[in-house]
Amino acid sequence: MPSIKDVARLAGVSVGTVSNVLNRPEMVARETRMRVEAAVAQLGYVRNGSARQLRAGRSTTIAVVALDLTNPFFIDVLNGVETAAQDVDVNVMVVNSSKDAAREARLLRMFEEERPLGVLITPVNASGQRERLGGLISRGIPVVTFDSSSRHSYGCAVSVDDVLGGRLAGRHLLDRGHRRIAFAGGPFPVRQVEDRHHGLAGVLGPDGELTVIPLPDLTVATGRQAGKELAGLAREERPTAVFCANDLVAMGVLQELTQRGLRVPADVAILGYDDIDFAAAAAVPLSSIRQPREQLGRTAALMLLEEANSPGGHEHRHVVFQPDLVERVSTAHP
Amino acid sequence: MPSIKDVARLAGVSVGTVSNVLNRPEMVARETRMRVEAAVAQLGYVRNGSARQLRAGRSTTIAVVALDLTNPFFIDVLNGVETAAQDVDVNVMVVNSSKDAAREARLLRMFEEERPLGVLITPVNASGQRERLGGLISRGIPVVTFDSSSRHSYGCAVSVDDVLGGRLAGRHLLDRGHRRIAFAGGPFPVRQVEDRHHGLAGVLGPDGELTVIPLPDLTVATGRQAGKELAGLAREERPTAVFCANDLVAMGVLQELTQRGLRVPADVAILGYDDIDFAAAAAVPLSSIRQPREQLGRTAALMLLEEANSPGGHEHRHVVFQPDLVERVSTAHP
DNA sequence: GGCGGCGCTTGAACCGTATCAATGCTACGG
């Protein structure tokens, strides 16, 4: 495997010069540069990343710790991150915590060793967050949390106003004439779930009647569970609309209701959250609360890069985006 | 930032000893070891990954170049990879080529510099595959292709028999009494698409009447396009079943047909491919050809690790899995 | 008592690169 020394020897220059050709080509004489470039090509030389990083003390890739890659929401966020990173020639690597705190801890420990340019993370849960992220932060590795489960973060953060999302949902359903409304989601310690519920409840006020269908998880499977519960209720006490804590749940509810002969939206209206592509593609296209996913990712990446590039003082910021409502058939007028 | 030297000084030993405590603890005296461990803890020392890797010449993380993270299929494969890697304490990092050849090339170049333990990849396309992967291979970095678009690979490969998948689909639809059958998929240079079509066509023989609805891409959107085409046909010439090149397409077809008042499976049966979770959760649960996704990933990872651990001779292998059929409502008897 | 062997530790070499002070060279102005 040719090293920079081999290149130097072949080109008849010193290693310093080769390094200059590679990193600051403008400061080496044209003729020398060409000789070096020829040698590089001839040997098929490629720089050694570890050596560079060791010397430089910093990497050039940012790490994203995704909470759950099976949720398309994160994939879209990821796209935003990659867009921003690409512009400044920074690489993005993704790892998957799969909502597993132990696994997340392992990954973060690994990053303490690898020292990426920065870490973008949706932490698994609030408890222990401080300890798990502390190692990175104290080592000077910028950490930006996005869509965090915790209300207060250590460092920069970007999120979407979930209380507002809940309010949008509530107003929309009231507008459509619904008064008996269900909220399907959980677990409740999760901030997003709590906030969305809270926003909804706040808007309904005394006029509405709010039923909560608690779920252990936000997946299609638990959504079906919720659908089953709804379908089991007598018509006169069944909510006429369900607000689901995310689109996966909404899809499950939709499927179960449909299969049990209930019509959406005529019998029960369904409103989801996240506006994932699959939601629009459902049999009854789902209305949903849309989060600016790519923008979320892009902004998070930009904040991370900014922090990484300002060695001195850096003001941590907290950017909050606003969700909006996407109306589709599942909440149309009966 | 404390280095190994600081630890050595604090513990009153040489750096070599500290290194031994970290890497071969059994060969250092108990008392010394404890002193070193105490020093490590006190300083909060963590090893420098780049330095280790520079010295060792090899990394301990394997890289996965995913073709398209928006397709849940790959996420499941990824899970299999992570399972296998976890067992031997190897990390997995994911990057996303997004079906973009230029991007893939950039990522592979980066890996030539970073020298991961190995690279797992579904190449964007067959053409140019040799050049893009050649750099890695000639540098001794094992490459395993999975679900590759090319029929012949350089190195180990794991894939699923798509021709068989097509045959299973064809037989099933014939069994159900269908004779006018459509295949929706594309682009055709893609091996998977070609093979699935080929398998189907082979089984139909002269009895059946096969219509091909070519698509530029396998997404929900193009699936809707296909659905529109189907719905536009007069009843007597409309195929009574569609075999879709993947589940995303099938979902699009399903949605469009349903919205245009056609019943599934009564008017048109739909058969998908991949058996992603969303397929089971569709309004009309989709029948689909299932690929052993996690196993695909697990096997690919194991082959990669094996190659990485056999410095001498290593026989490249090609493992082919068999798909099977999952029957659901979308192809039930009318 | 000397010697061999064993268990543990040491110190130095090395991995491949970036950086920077020092050096050499040229050309130019005084």
Place this chain on the structure above:
DNA sequence: CCGTAGCATTGATACGGTTCAAGCGCCGCC
């Protein structure tokens, strides 16, 4: 003709580990 400025190149050093031959002290054996 000398001093100097400017440019291109060099060579040494540091980055933080791992590894390995060599050293050291101690014990048991002959």
